[in-house]
Amino acid sequence: MKFGKFIRKTTIGIVVVRDSLQGEVADNKFGEEFWKRSAVLYLHPEYAREMGFREGDVVELEKDGRTLRLRVLYSDTAPEEGAMMPNSIFSNFLIGENKKRFAASIAPSDGDVTEVDEIVFSNTN
Amino acid sequence: MATCTGCSCLCPDIVVQAGVLNACRKGSSIFMHSKDNRAKPMVSGREVDMEVALEKATEMLSSSEKLAIYGMDTIPLEAQEVAIKLAERKEAFIDDNSTFCLGDFVEMVLRGILPSTTLDEAKSNAYVIFYWGTDPFQSLSRHMSLYTYYPRAGKRQRGYEEDRYLVVVDVRRSHTAKLAKKNARFIKVDSDDALVEGFLSTMDGRAGNYYEDTARILKEMQRGRFNVIFGGLGLKYGLKGKYEKFVEMMRKMNELAEVYFIPAGFHANMRGFNELMFEKTGFVNRYSFDTETSRPEYEFSELVRNDAIDTALVIGSDPVNSLPFDVAQKLRKKNLILIDPKLSLTSKIAEVVIPSAITGVDQGGTMVRSDGVRIKIDPLWEAEWSDRKILNELLRGVR
16 A cells, blocks of 8 residues: 555655766766656655655655656665755756755655656746 | 766776776766767757857857856866857856855865865875765765775875774765764764854864764864865855855864865866966856956856846756756757757757767866866877867857
């Protein structure tokens, strides 16, 4: 059972980080590997369990009217209460003046993970 | 040996044969995939001859009345110099990633506000090694093994188990923080200011924030005599642009022992750009050759947001990936020329794409390491069009 389904929406603090696995594939931003390693939200396994999310779930982040769907991955280097994202077009879609930390609302999603092109050519304000 | 330009470590010991030896993941990828995903000359989304792309770019630059030149942190000093000349010729704005990266710290080092040293000195002498707001395990993967924590060198022959004291300051238990076990401290901060205040209180003889940690670390600093703080983006944003207390902390620490600061974690030649600009203008970034000064509103993102430019020349950077979305979105409406060795997200929206070379692979030159040491970089082979040659061509043609 996906308990995350019962979470309607809550706010979460997100730290933007550098990730060497993503850096390894960042030369080809059209590639699937870059997308797989960028369109992700890392949660600490214990925090993910508390929140009701499992690895592989798709979640929707929303901030200031912009929404992103990301794949949940576990990492024990993620904040104990919060999340982290690798620096990329996905994090920069939501980021504000502070390029290292921001808050966004999180909710479970049945949709597909957002693609790079959806952002590049997005008309969202 | 080849030199890797994947980050500001500029690792000089890379062996490129059938495979790549000594490089980190990112560095290996640069050499192994150097021929993949290369940019081609394009105008309005159509592939053209290089001469046509250069001609179109020259025409756009010549007709621009409000030009910004942006990026340049991955190209050699010799090419950065030409880009700066071009900005001067056009009385343009010029800026790089350092405005939102570690430019503030580089500027404080160049102005002598923060005492600094070299990575080679750190390798031979440093005892307390701080990583504050940076996770070198991920962002500068060989920093610790090549220059700081792990080497047995100079006065530090007994290895990290005895001869180094590691301090990691972060908002989360990063991979680097996980190394903080014996002879080490991990300080989880919610506010970097609070830790700075904690050090200041302890040095004033009062028990403040993080007293147990700060008292022990200061004692270790006195014991080690030569200590280095490597500060990253987490520290920059944690201090929210207010550096006075941090500078005061550094000054007071230096009354107890030698404590140096080296900015940690940025593009290969960001510091090179900052140094060239500082030598020429007295400022490190966000500069206008029209008003001959640097202002916050001259930051590239602000110029785009405020419609203060009509044309942007982006060199060796991918702002669509790395800048906030509202900026990337507005950039679509500008006349955009991109010079880059690889296809990137910015190449998707650029009016003109000019393919260039990769420093350390198919172009050589000089770059400045994060500690200010200039490194001569030889290419493995020479591309027909280097950044310097492209920019010289534009400089020659532009009115």
